[in-house]
Amino acid sequence: MTNLQVLKHPLIQCKLTRMRDVETDNATFRRMLDELTALMAYEITRSYPLCERETRTPLETMNGQVLAEPIVLIPILRAGTGMLSGVLDLVPTAKVGHIGLYRDPATLEPVEYYCKLPPELPEAHVILVDPMLATGGSAIAATDIIKREGGTRIQFLCLVAAPEGVKAYSDAHPDVPIYTAALDRELNEKGYILPGLGDAGDRIFGT
Numbered sequence: 203m204t205n206l207q208v209l210k211h212p213l214i215q216c217k218l219t220r221m222r223d224v225e226t227d228n229a230t231f232r233r234m235l236d237e238l239t240a241l242m243a244y245e246i247t248r249s250y251p252l253c254e255r256e257t258r259t260p261l262e263t264m265n266g267q268v269l270a271e272p273i274v275l276i277p278i279l280r281a282g283t284g285m286l287s288g289v290l291d292l293v294p295t296a297k298v299g300h301i302g303l304y305r306d307p308a309t310l311e312p313v314e315y316y317c318k319l320p321p322e323l324p325e326a327h328v329i330l331v332d333p334m335l336a337t338g339g340s341a342i343a344a345t346d347i348i349k350r351e352g353g354t355r356i357q358f359l360c361l362v363a364a365p366e367g368v369k370a371y372s373d374a375h376p377d378v379p380i381y382t383a384a385l386d387r388e389l390n391e392k393g394y395i396l397p398g399l400g401d402a403g404d405r406i407f408g409t
Contacts, residue, residue, distance in 0.1 A: 204372075205372055205376060205377075205378065205379045205380055206363070206368050206372070206379075206380045206382070206385065207379060207380065207381050207382075208382055208383070208384065208385055209241075209242055209245050209246075209381060209382070209383055211241060211245065213237075213241055214238060214241050214242060214245075214383050215383065215384075217234045217237055217238040217241070218238060218361065218362075218383045218384060218399075220234050221234045221235065221238070221361070221399050221405075222397065222398070222399045224400070226405075228405060228406070228407075228408040231405045231406065232284065232406055235284050235285065235288065235333070235361075235406065236287050236288040236291070237288065238288065238361065238383065239285045239287075239288025239289055239331070239359075240288040240289065240291055240292045242288075242359055242381060242383065243288065243289045243292050243293065243329070243359070244292060245381070246329070246357055246359060246381050247273075247293070247327075250269060250270075250271070250273075250327060251269075251270040251271060252267040252268065252269060252270055253267070253268060253269075253270040254266070254267060254268075255267070255268045269293075269295075271325060271326060271327060272295075272296075272297060272322040272325065272326040272327070273293055273295070273296040273297070273326060273327050273328075273329065274296065274297045274298070274299055274319070274320050274322060274323055274326040274327070274328045274329070274353070275289050275290070275293075275296045275297070275298050275299070275329050275331065276298070276299040276300065276301055276319065276328060276329070276330050276331070276344070276348065277298075277300060277301075277330075277331050277332065278301055278302075278303060278330070278331070278332040278340055278341070278344050279300060279301065279302040279303070279316065280403050280407070281332060281333050281334070281402045281403035281406060282331045282332040282333070283300075284333065284402065284403070284406035284407075285331040285332075285333065285359070286298065286331075289329065289331070296329075297320035297322055297326070298320070299317075299318055299319035299320050299323070300316060300317070300318050300319075301314070301316065301317050301319075301344045301347055301348075302314070302315045302316030302317070303315065303340045303343055303344065305339070305340075311339070312339045312340050312342075312343040314343065314347060317347055317351075319348070319351050319353075323348070323351055323352050323353045324352035324353065324354065326353070326355070327355050327357070328348055328353045328355060328356045328357070329356075329357050329359055330344055330345060330348065330356060330357070330358045330359065331358075331359045331360070332344075332358075332360055333360060333361045333362070333402035333403075333406075334360060334361065334362055334363075334395060334398075334402055335358070335360045335362070335363035335364065335367040335368060335371060335380065335382065336364050336366075336367050336389060336393055336394070336395050337364075337366060337367055337370065337389065337393055338366070338367035338368070338369075338370035338371040338374070339370075341358055341360075341367070341371050342370065342371055342374045342375065345358065345371075345374070345375050345378060346374075356375075356377075356378045357378065357379055357381060358371070358375075358378055358379070358380045358381065359381050359382075360380070360381070360382050361382065361383050361384070361399070361402070362382060362383065362384050362386055362395055362398060362399060363380065363382040363384070363385050363386065363395075364385075364386055364387075364388060364389045364395045364396075365385065365386075365387075365388065366388070366389050367389075368380060368385065386398055
C-alpha cells in the first residue's frame, strides 16, 4: 500500500465525521462533500508545476505564476459526479470527462457503458474521483480506460477506502497514487465499507 496517502488535515477529518453520521441529511451531506473534496484537491495539487505569465496589475506589469499544465477531472458515474463542484470551485479551468461503469450481475465484473474524455488527456494531470474505494473493481476499470486513452499522470481521489480495495487497486495500478480521507476497517459480505458512510450515491442524490 505504498501508493496510499491518508489526508489527515483536521478540517478534512471533521467534515468526514459529519458525513458519516446517519442523521446528516442529503443537503448537508452534499455541502460537506463539496467542502471536503475542495480541501482534498488543495492537498493533492501541491506539487503541480507553475510557469510565469506576464500580468498587468493596476500599478505595473509583473511576472506572475500560473499552472503550467492542464488538469482533467474524471468522475466515475454516478456517485463521482457529486465530487465535481468541490474541485471545480477550486480549479474552474479544469476540463471534465466522464466514465460510466456498471457491474455485470453474472460475472460481477465492471462493464463500460459511457466514456467521454477531453482531448487534453495525454498532457494533463488527471484526477479520477469516486467517493468510495470498496472492492476496487470500478476504480481499476476506470483507470484502465484512462490509460487506454492516453492518460499517464493519474491520481485517484476518494473519501473512504477499504483495505481490500486499496490492495486490489495498488496491485493493478502501482504507479497511481491513492488519496483518501480514511482507510476503514473492512468490507462486509455485501461489499459495503465498514464503518463507512453508507451508499454515497444514495446520500448525495436522495435515492
